[in-house]
Structures are given as C-alpha cells and as structure tokens.
Amino acid sequence: MYVAQHFELPEDYTRRLLTEPRRGNLVTVHDHGPEASLVPFYYDDAAGALVTHLVRNNPQAAEPLAHPTGLVILDEADAYVSPGMYVTNGIMPNVPTWDYITLHVSGRVRIDPGSDAALEAAVRLTEAMGDGGALDAVGQDKLQRMSRAIVAVSVEATTVRGKAKMSQNRHPDDVRGLIAAMEAQGEVRLARYLREVSLPYAEERFATITRLRGARRAVAGPGPAR
Structure with missing residues (x-):
C-alpha cells in the first residue's frame, strides 16, 4: 500500500x-491465484499476530499456500467526499474523492x-468481542465437535x-466544512479523525505555506519602479 507522508x-x-x-479481509495466495475472506480477528500480543478461524473446506485453509506471506486489511471507516463539502469549491471547483482510514498487516x-x-x-x-458467556450454554462437548469443522489461522504482524x-492536504476551511458534512451524515469516526488529526495538520501546513510565501516576498523585495 502506497502511503504519502501526510497520509x-x-x-x-x-x-x-x-x-x-x-x-x-484475509488475503492469501495459492497456485490458482489469490483468495480472500471477510472474517473477525483478535490480536494475540504474545504471538504478535492477528488470529481468526476459517471453515475447514475454505480454499484458503484447504489449498496449499503458494507464498507464506498473507495480508490482512483492517478498514476503520470511509466515505464519499463531494466537492460541495469543501468551502473553497465556490472559489475554485474541486473534484470528488473518497476519504478512508485503513490498516494493512502482512506476515507469515x-x-x-x-x-x-x-x-x-x-x-x-468471542471473549475479545465481550461475549464469552454466549458459549457457556452450548456446552464443551458440542463445542469440541463443532471445532472439527474449522481451523485456526494466524498472520504475524511483521509489517504494519x-x-x-x-x-489533511486541504485548506483548513475545507476540513472544517468536511467535519460538518460528516457529522450531518452520522460518520462519527471520520468526523472525529478530521477534527482531532486532519484539522491541526491542515492548520499547521497552511501556516507554514503562508510563512514561506512571506519570506520569499521579503527576499525578492519590491518590484521595479514604474
């Protein structure tokens, strides 16, 4: 995944x-090509790995791996961004885009x-989801039988x-407009990130650009007399 520094x-x-x-999304590579499954994960701190389970006859579990490294894509939130959400759109037309927060984890x-x-x-x-008691009523014997149909899968968090x-690369006023738009759409996580991370970054960036432009004008001095 390409990640520009400001992102x-x-x-x-x-x-x-x-x-x-x-x-x-768990992505693995096999002789016939890539396979992917949307599954829940928990992080095993001792093993330094993301852990899940798959149905035993899932090709990702049943077919040999052509490459030992797998990829887990953990998406936090995402949303379409219309040009109309940007305050500066009235001054200079913008193009639409898509904002998102994601994490890519790869390893053996x-x-x-x-x-x-x-x-x-x-x-x-199940315990990590805060619902460990849900298994008590099932009973250990039945759980043991059911577990024969699945396999444990772990992906080492070697690269995160x-x-x-x-x-973040927009004018601060655009970020403020986007915060309002995301809040109106109920995109709470995105609005929070915009407010806590994107806006301070955009404000600092804009202040730096303004300062550098002022310094360049000062060095250039006044224009020729007319």
Whole structure:
C-alpha cells in the first residue's frame, strides 16, 4: 500500500486499530491465484499476530499456500467526499474523492488444523468481542465437535502500515466544512479523525505555506519602479 507522508496514520491510532478486535479481509495466495475472506480477528500480543478461524473446506485453509506471506486489511471507516463539502469549491471547483482510514498487516500465515487450536481461536475471539458467556450454554462437548469443522489461522504482524487519506492536504476551511458534512451524515469516526488529526495538520501546513510565501516576498523585495 502506497502511503504519502501526510497520509500516514499516527502510531497510537495504528496500535488501536491493530489490537481492537474487528473484522477484516484475509488475503492469501495459492497456485490458482489469490483468495480472500471477510472474517473477525483478535490480536494475540504474545504471538504478535492477528488470529481468526476459517471453515475447514475454505480454499484458503484447504489449498496449499503458494507464498507464506498473507495480508490482512483492517478498514476503520470511509466515505464519499463531494466537492460541495469543501468551502473553497465556490472559489475554485474541486473534484470528488473518497476519504478512508485503513490498516494493512502482512506476515507469515500459519494454519493449525487441530481442533483444539480452532476451539481456542473461536473462544478467544468471542471473549475479545465481550461475549464469552454466549458459549457457556452450548456446552464443551458440542463445542469440541463443532471445532472439527474449522481451523485456526494466524498472520504475524511483521509489517504494519496505516493510512488515513482524510483531507489533511486541504485548506483548513475545507476540513472544517468536511467535519460538518460528516457529522450531518452520522460518520462519527471520520468526523472525529478530521477534527482531532486532519484539522491541526491542515492548520499547521497552511501556516507554514503562508510563512514561506512571506519570506520569499521579503527576499525578492519590491518590484521595479514604474
């Protein structure tokens, strides 16, 4: 994933996205081509890996890997941005775009076919979601039988890249307009990021540009007399 410097996700935000249980796309490569599954993950801090489980007959679990490295795409939020959301659109027409927050995690894929590992992954995932008690009524015997149909899958978090393309490179007034638009649409996460990260960055960037322009004018001096 290409990440321009001004779109880099802050380290603390990256850590939160990595460690909070959430759904993501697991991408693996096989002889017949790539495969992907949308599945929930939890982060195993001791192993330094994202963990999930797959149905045993899923090609990602049943077919050999052509490459040991897999990719997990964890999306936080995204939304269409209309030019009309930018304040400066009335001065200079803009084009539409799409803003988003995402995290790409890649590393060695490990598939454990044992039912014990599968059950542990399922239990820990349910607990990570804050719903561990939901399994009590099922009973250990039934859970053991059900776990034979799934396999545990982990992806080492060897490379973690976060990207927030969130209008940081826009004029501060545009960011403010976008905050209002996202709040009106109920895009709470995007509005919060715009307010807490994008706006301060845009304000600092605009102040720097203004200062440099002033310095250049001062060096150039007054124009020729007429």
